[in-house]
Amino acid sequence: MCGIVGYIGTQEAKEILISGLERLEYRGYDSAGIATVSEGRLNCVKAKGKLYNLREKLEQTVDNAQIGIGHTRWATHGKPEVHNAHPHLDSYLKVAVVQNGIIENYRELREELKSKGIGFNSETDTEVIPHLISQYLADSNISLLEAVQKTIPHLEGAFAIAVISADNPYELIVARQQAPLTLGFGQGEFFCASDITALVPHTHAVLTLENGEMARLTPLGVEIYTFAGERVSRFPRTLDWNPGQVEKQGFRHYMRKEIYEQPGVVRSSLETYLNPNWKLEENPDFSPINLGFSEQLYDNIDFIQILACGTSWHASLIGKYLLEQVAGVITSVDYASEYRYSPKPVIPHTLIVGVTQSGETADTIAALEMEKARREKLDSKYHAKLLAITNRTESTIGQLCDRIIDTQAGIEIGVAATKTFVAQVMGFYFLALDLAYRRRSLSNERIDSIITGLRSLPDKMEKILETQEDAIEELAHEFVKETEDFIFVGRGINFPIALEGALKLKEISYIHAEGYPAGEMKHGPIALLDSEVPVVAIAMPGSVYEKVISNAQEAKARDARLIGVTSVNAEEAGLTFDDVLNVPEVEELLSPILAVIPLQLLSYHIAAIKGLDVDQPRNLAKSVTVE
Structure with missing residues (x-):
C-alpha cells in the first residue's frame, strides 16, 4: 500500500520524485524519503509524517542528481519513524531500495544476514533487500540487474521494488511480484511508479509490468526481463488522462470534488453501456445493454460468486440484490480476504465476479487466482468464467479476467471511495439488466422502465x-x-x-x-x-x-x-x-x-x-x- 516513484533522465530528479510522491500520498503517509545518486555517492533524505516534512528537509539540500527513487510509506513492519522510512540502504551505503509489499520470510533472511555480521538500522522487512543485493555485488563481478535478479528468488511474498546503486549511476532496476508497478516513457527520460497518477504530468506513454517481470531503466531506454533473465518484448500504451483530472479544481478536498463528480460518472456509464439503438416499441432482438459480452459468458449460468473488500463489498451486496431480483440468478457475496481461506464448494456453471476500484486489491486478486486454479483441475462445466468490475482496466485484475466492466469513474484520490462506489453499483445495474434480457426474467417493458429511471438519476443527483x-x-x-x-x-x-x-x-x-x-x-x-x-x-x-x-x-x-x-x-x-x-x-x-x-x-x-x-x-x- 506504499507509494513508489523512480526517475532517470536529464532533469533534476529531486523535484520529480517529490511531486510524484505528492500524487501518491494517498497510498501512504506515515513517512517518506528519496535517494539519489550523484558524483559516485548515494544521497538519502527521509522524514517522518506528511510529505511536507520531507519537502522542507529537501529544500535545505543541494542535489542535482538525475537519477533517484522515492517512497511514501504505510507502515506494516515497524512504527512510522525516520529509521523505518524508505529508502533502505546496505551497510556500505552503496545500494538503495524502496518497496511496496511484504517480504514474508524477512525474519529468516534477517537472521541469516546477522549471522554474517551485517547490522540493521530498522525493523522493516524491506531492509533485507539492499543487504542481499550488496552481497551479490561484492561477491562477484556482476551488474546491478544481475544482482537484483539473484536476490529475487530469496524473497517470499508480494512486492514491487526499485533499486539504485552509487556504483551504477546510469541504471534504475525495478521488479514486480503481486504488487503494482508501472513504467513511464519520455524523451530521454524514464519513470516508474506504483500508480499511473504519478506519471500523468510527465508522460502519457506507459507500460505496466506483469508479475514475475523486472526492468532496467537507463537514459537510453528500457529493457524488460523475466525473473529468469529472458528478454521480454512489449510496447507502451497511450493514456487518455490529463493532469487536470487529479487536481482539486477549486474544491477544498478531493473527496468533496469526487462527490460532485458522481452525476458525470453516472452519465458517462449510461452513455457507454446503454445501447442507443434499443427502442421498446420496435421489440428488438438485441439487448438494451452494450457490455460487449458474448452469449458464451451467459450460457448455463446457475450461480454467481462475487468477491470484494471494503466499499466494493457494499457495492457487491447491492449487486447481489439486483442479480437475484432482476436477473433471477442465485448470487453470493464474500469478503475476498475470508474466501481465500474458506472457499465455497465448487459449483458448476458459475460466473465469478471480482470487484475492486484499483484492480490491485491483494485479497481479491488472490481469491480470483485461487478460484481459477482449483476449477481448472476439474471438468469443463466447473471452469471459471471470470468477470472484473474495476476502475483500472490496465491493472492486475484486468490481466487476470477475460471480461471487464470498466466503471470509467476516472482517477479517485480520496481514500474514502465515493464516485467509484456509485460507478461499481452502476456496473451491477448493467450486468443485471443484460442478464435479465437474455434470460427473459423481466419483460421488455419492465427493462425499459428501469432504464428510463436510470437515465433520470444524474439530474436528481445534481x-x-x-x-x-x-x-x-x-x-x-x-x-x-x-x-x-x-x-x-x-x-x-x-x-x-x-x-x-x-x-x-x-x-x-x-x-x-x-x-x-x-x-x-x-x-x-x-x-x-x-x-x-x-x-x-x-x-x-x-x-x-x-x-x-x-x-x-x-x-x-x-x-x-x-x-x-x-x-x-x-x-x-x-x-x-x-x-x-x-x-x-x-x-x-x-x-x-x-x-x-x-x-x-x-x-x-x-x-x-x-x-x-x-x-x-x-x-x-x-x-x-x-x-
Whole structure:
C-alpha cells in the first residue's frame, strides 16, 4: 500500500520524485524519503509524517542528481519513524531500495544476514533487500540487474521494488511480484511508479509490468526481463488522462470534488453501456445493454460468486440484490480476504465476479487466482468464467479476467471511495439488466422502465448536491464534539447503503458507527440506543418503507435522535424524523444511487468541521495491495 516513484533522465530528479510522491500520498503517509545518486555517492533524505516534512528537509539540500527513487510509506513492519522510512540502504551505503509489499520470510533472511555480521538500522522487512543485493555485488563481478535478479528468488511474498546503486549511476532496476508497478516513457527520460497518477504530468506513454517481470531503466531506454533473465518484448500504451483530472479544481478536498463528480460518472456509464439503438416499441432482438459480452459468458449460468473488500463489498451486496431480483440468478457475496481461506464448494456453471476500484486489491486478486486454479483441475462445466468490475482496466485484475466492466469513474484520490462506489453499483445495474434480457426474467417493458429511471438519476443527483448540502453541513456541526457513536439502518436494497454510510463516517471522522438491517435492531443492537446515539434510517418509499418507519419508531422510543434519508414530503417525514435528508423521488430499485449521497456529505462535513485530514484518514491507504 506504499507509494513508489523512480526517475532517470536529464532533469533534476529531486523535484520529480517529490511531486510524484505528492500524487501518491494517498497510498501512504506515515513517512517518506528519496535517494539519489550523484558524483559516485548515494544521497538519502527521509522524514517522518506528511510529505511536507520531507519537502522542507529537501529544500535545505543541494542535489542535482538525475537519477533517484522515492517512497511514501504505510507502515506494516515497524512504527512510522525516520529509521523505518524508505529508502533502505546496505551497510556500505552503496545500494538503495524502496518497496511496496511484504517480504514474508524477512525474519529468516534477517537472521541469516546477522549471522554474517551485517547490522540493521530498522525493523522493516524491506531492509533485507539492499543487504542481499550488496552481497551479490561484492561477491562477484556482476551488474546491478544481475544482482537484483539473484536476490529475487530469496524473497517470499508480494512486492514491487526499485533499486539504485552509487556504483551504477546510469541504471534504475525495478521488479514486480503481486504488487503494482508501472513504467513511464519520455524523451530521454524514464519513470516508474506504483500508480499511473504519478506519471500523468510527465508522460502519457506507459507500460505496466506483469508479475514475475523486472526492468532496467537507463537514459537510453528500457529493457524488460523475466525473473529468469529472458528478454521480454512489449510496447507502451497511450493514456487518455490529463493532469487536470487529479487536481482539486477549486474544491477544498478531493473527496468533496469526487462527490460532485458522481452525476458525470453516472452519465458517462449510461452513455457507454446503454445501447442507443434499443427502442421498446420496435421489440428488438438485441439487448438494451452494450457490455460487449458474448452469449458464451451467459450460457448455463446457475450461480454467481462475487468477491470484494471494503466499499466494493457494499457495492457487491447491492449487486447481489439486483442479480437475484432482476436477473433471477442465485448470487453470493464474500469478503475476498475470508474466501481465500474458506472457499465455497465448487459449483458448476458459475460466473465469478471480482470487484475492486484499483484492480490491485491483494485479497481479491488472490481469491480470483485461487478460484481459477482449483476449477481448472476439474471438468469443463466447473471452469471459471471470470468477470472484473474495476476502475483500472490496465491493472492486475484486468490481466487476470477475460471480461471487464470498466466503471470509467476516472482517477479517485480520496481514500474514502465515493464516485467509484456509485460507478461499481452502476456496473451491477448493467450486468443485471443484460442478464435479465437474455434470460427473459423481466419483460421488455419492465427493462425499459428501469432504464428510463436510470437515465433520470444524474439530474436528481445534481439536485441533491445543489439543494441539500448547506442543510447537511449545518446538521454536521451538531455531531462534532460530543457524539461518539452512530447507528445506520436500512432494509432490502438499501441495507448496503446503511453499511456504506457507517463505513464513510468511521473512515474519515473517526466516530464509531455501525450499519444494521433495520429489522435486526430489536435482536440486540437496540440495547445501544439512548439520547446520545443518533440513528440514520434509509427510508425510501417502496416495498419495505413502512417496515423501516416502524423500526425507526422503535429507535425514537428509546430517545435516539432520528435522521431520515427519504423522498417523502417534508411534512410526513417530520412526523417520524427529527432531521430529514431529502432526496428526489425515485423507484425503490434505483434508490441506492441517490440515498448514498447525503450520507457521503454528512460524513465529509463532520470530518471537515473537526479539522481532520479528509482525503488521507489515519491508518488507511487507497489501494490495499498487501494482505
